[in-house]
Amino acid sequence: MNFFTQFGDKLYSTFIEDDRWMYLADGLKTTLIVTFFAVIVGVILGFLLAVIRATHDKTGRLKFLNFLAKIYLTVIRGTPVVVQLLIIYFVIFASINVDKIFVAVLAFGLNSAAYVAEIVRSGIMSIDNGQFEAGASLGLNYTRTMIHIILPQAIRNILPALANEFIVLLKETSVAGYIALTDLTKGGDIIRSATYEAFLPLLAVALIYLIMVMLLSWLVSRLERRLSKSDRG
Amino acid sequence: MKKTLSLTAALSLLAVTLTACGSVPANTVHSADDLVGKTIGCQLGTTGYIFAGDVEDATVEPYNKGADAVQALKQGKVDAVIIDSEPAKVFVEKNDTLQILPDPFVEEEYAIAYKKGNDELGEKIDNALTQLKEDGTLAEITSHWIGDEADYVSYVPEDTTNTNGTLVMATNAEFPPYESMEGGEIVGIDVDMMKAVCDVLDMELVVENMEFDSIIAAVDSGKADVGVAGLSVTPDREKNVSFTQGYAVSTQVIIVRKD
Numbered sequence: 001m002n003f004f005t006q007f008g009d010k011l012y013s014t015f016i017e018d019d020r021w022m023y024l025a026d027g028l029k030t031t032l033i034v035t036f037f038a039v040i041v042g043v044i045l046g047f048l049l050a051v052i053r054a055t056h057d058k059t060g061r062l063k064f065l066n067f068l069a070k071i072y073l074t075v076i077r078g079t080p081v082v083v084q085l086l087i088i089y090f091v092i093f094a095s096i097n098v099d100k101i102f103v104a105v106l107a108f109g110l111n112s113a114a115y116v117a118e119i120v121r122s123g124i125m126s127i128d129n130g131q132f133e134a135g136a137s138l139g140l141n142y143t144r145t146m147i148h149i150i151l152p153q154a155i156r157n158i159l160p161a162l163a164n165e166f167i168v169l170l171k172e173t174s175v176a177g178y179i180a181l182t183d184l185t186k187g188g189d190i191i192r193s194a195t196y197e198a199f200l201p202l203l204a205v206a207l208i209y210l211i212m213v214m215l216l217s218w219l220v221s222r223l224e225r226r227l228s229k230s231d232r233g
Numbered sequence: 234m235k236k237t238l239s240l241t242a243a244l245s246l247l248a249v250t251l252t253a254c255g256s257v258p259a260n261t262v263h264s265a266d267d268l269v270g271k272t273i274g275c276q277l278g279t280t281g282y283i284f285a286g287d288v289e290d291a292t293v294e295p296y297n298k299g300a301d302a303v304q305a306l307k308q309g310k311v312d313a314v315i316i317d318s319e320p321a322k323v324f325v326e327k328n329d330t331l332q333i334l335p336d337p338f339v340e341e342e343y344a345i346a347y348k349k350g351n352d353e354l355g356e357k358i359d360n361a362l363t364q365l366k367e368d369g370t371l372a373e374i375t376s377h378w379i380g381d382e383a384d385y386v387s388y389v390p391e392d393t394t395n396t397n398g399t400l401v402m403a404t405n406a407e408f409p410p411y412e413s414m415e416g417g418e419i420v421g422i423d424v425d426m427m428k429a430v431c432d433v434l435d436m437e438l439v440v441e442n443m444e445f446d447s448i449i450a451a452v453d454s455g456k457a458d459v460g461v462a463g464l465s466v467t468p469d470r471e472k473n474v475s476f477t478q479g480y481a482v483s484t485q486v487i488i489v490r491k492d
Contacts, residue, residue, distance in 0.1 A: 090304060095257050097309050180274070180294040180305070190295060193278035193446040196453065196473035 027187025041109025046116025076114035123154035163220035257309035274302035274311035278446030281315035342479030346460035378410035388425035403457035405445040
């Protein structure tokens with residue numbers, strides 16, 4: 001009985017007292033906003049980089065852009081995201097008072113773009129050269145072949161890998177607390193710093209991440225099933 | 234190679250331009266009353282964070298490190314920083330664009346935290362502290378780190394064989410002059426004091442560096458025997474750990490940019 005009353009007290013002090021659950025709710029909101037916009041930045045920039053790299057691989061054109069893209073990939077994939085976040089906050093925007101959510105979206109988006117780019121490129125490269133030739137024989141130019149024939153097939157192939165990247169991104173945003181942005185993890189930390197109780201806040205935070213990732217996985221598997229329906233093979 | 238170089242040069246130039254444009258806003262906080270509605274930086278888990286939370290309409294930004302909060306203040310990202318007085322002096326000394334406001338908050342006492350129920354250890358440390366206070370060792374240690382005569386010389390433990398095992402101390406080496414990293418080693422008043430305590434107890438000191446808000450949890454879960462990190466005694470903390478007698482008096486102060 002003693003155990004349960006103690007546990008009840010801890011539940012109360014962790015979540016109810018002083019409306020501490022609000023830290024988790026606000027943090028969750030920030031995490032979702034940052035992740036959502038970072039995914040958008042990552043996907044747009046990532047596709048752009050991938051097309052540049054794949055075009056160079058296939059046709060040998062876009063030499064200079066390919067060179068820039070390669071530098072970008074090397075630098076971004078070669079440094080930890082938390083260091084990139086701190087550099088954007090404390091170095092690039094040193095004397096500009098910029099919105100922290102914007103900084104986080106930029107850091108995580110730019111970071112994710114590098115990984116998305118390589119995933120998409122591998123998808124494009126996995127499509128048989130015959131498909132390019134088929135496009136050409138239908139009178140489509142390179143860009144239209146890419147958009148209408150290659151990318152739709154590539155996306156279906158890389159969907160699991162892309163979903164994986166989004167899951168990683170969602171969890172990676174947990175370092176946003178370094179720039180005093182109150183995301184879900186930091187929200188839990190704030191509760192922890194007020195109650196000095198590690199068990200419940202950390203468990204709650206972990207559980208919320210887990211639920212979000214499971215939800216995301218479920219959505220992707222549905223999407224995968226729908227896309228494979230259109231596949232006659 | 235040449236291309237890479239010129240590109241790097243161009244990129245760094247861009248970064249510098251970005252850094253240079255936009256100036257740091259002028260200081261708007263001249264007393265504690267001015268804090269209302271302002272953005273206040275602090276370190277998560279410190280008493281400064283608790284005080285900042287009590288300020289009306291203020292936006293509180295909890296950084297993981299006190300130094301990060303000070304950096305944000307320098308760059309105009311926050312209007313003021315609330316932090317313990319001694320670290321504040323060190324930060325201001327190193328940044329000539331910052332100043333400490335003259336009106337401090339209430340006084341508080343630093344003490345050593347130990348696991349609840351482990352009164353045997355608590356009592357031993359408490360007695361050792363009393364001894365160090367009486368024979369002047371503590372005052373001497375402090376004089377090496379605070380004041381005009383400070384020479385930042387660490388306490389040298391007596392070379393005894395430590396028969397009573399190890400004492401693990403959890404701290405956060407971001408809090409000069411109490412604890413900070415110096416040449417790969419954690420130094421400061423707290424470390425020196427604990428070395429002296431260990432001399433009395435005939436134990437070996439092991440220092441564990443961690444995030445400030447993890448210290449109480451580390452002591453509570455038995456990962457560390459004591460928490461010594463300029464911890465002031467607060468009712469919330471006393472719910473989870475026990476404290477020895479105080480060993481230093483501190484105040485929270487407000488750091489702002491110079492006018």
